[in-house]
Amino acid sequence: MATSTFNQRLLAWFDQHGRTNLPWQSNPTPYRVWISEVMLQQTQVNTVIPYYQRFIERFTDIATLATASLDEVLYYWAGLGYYARARHLYQAAQQVFHQYNGELPTDLKQLMQLPGIGRSTAGAILALAHQQRHPILDGNVKRVLCRYYALAGHPSEKVVASTLWRLAEESMPTKRIAAYTQAIMDLGATICIRRHPHCLLCPFQSDCLAHQQRQEDIYPSPPLRKPLPVKTTTFIMLQNEKSGEVLLEKRPPQGIWGGLWSFPECALPTDIPHWCQQYLQLVIYQYHPWQLVRHTFTHFHLDIIPVQVSLSAEQCKLVVFSNGFWYNAVQAPVYGLAVPVARLLTQLTSTGELLS
DNA sequence: AAGTCGGGGTC
């Protein structure tokens, strides 16, 4: 079917059934669209909404974000995952603040130079905030196009990806770009959903190739997946038995939970006495392993053995630990904590859980 | 082209 009919039919559907209450849809400034697009990378709308509202309230504009601390930005991001997004966002804000006078570029290539902004996110910012005619290619658009054209192969394959970008370009209307951009995402999010799509409500039900074949569920093709490897670690939960404070250390910027605060780690619980001797110059006689916690990432399982070590106030005074601080549950600082760390801290500092 | 980077929703 002609692309003009494709996008007109989609826009007509959008006017009747599109979403209009998402927080970033009101007052869609480039900054607000940018924050929402980055938060929405690999993250579902309902998860993002409360984070977006807190973030925008605290960091109202680029200048506010650029002049805050990375620790505070990570604090507002903690729990959302993919923390490189927050670091990139922060770097980009500073770059825009200093190089572009606090205004996001309105040129696609300049936008894509900024850390954390790829082609799709750049296109979304320009289309949604500036009515510029650029395609996006997120998971929703990929799904809609793969089904509409019965496009086989996984979107990560180079041929499939380039075909999808071409189709995304050809599908765009010449007017109402912002509405169209939102419309194709809304269709993917509410009708053309991953499993059991609502084809009877779809504006394309008469010409979608996948639907004609009754094979909506096989598009897009899933990638080949290997079983996830299992890694293990031991969280050393050093606690001041008098004040309840717990020693945390900052994680390196690269790697898992980059820039967040976590417990010191060692390989096995039995390593703890030696670890305490080596790094804290403390002699430890006993420690208390908790039940194993499995935390699953995209590419591996992490089996965590949390081990509680109670220290006297006198011992704590002797501890010299660079890149660390004593976490106090009552006066918790504005630093980002990895989710399992936050959970364990809650257990550790709530009454009645001193030994378990 | 493959691997790295989270946490939660959903079935």
Place this chain on the structure above:
DNA sequence: GACCCAGACTT
């Protein structure tokens, strides 16, 4: 449990 989600970046 397994799979996926408004992807980008590194190797």
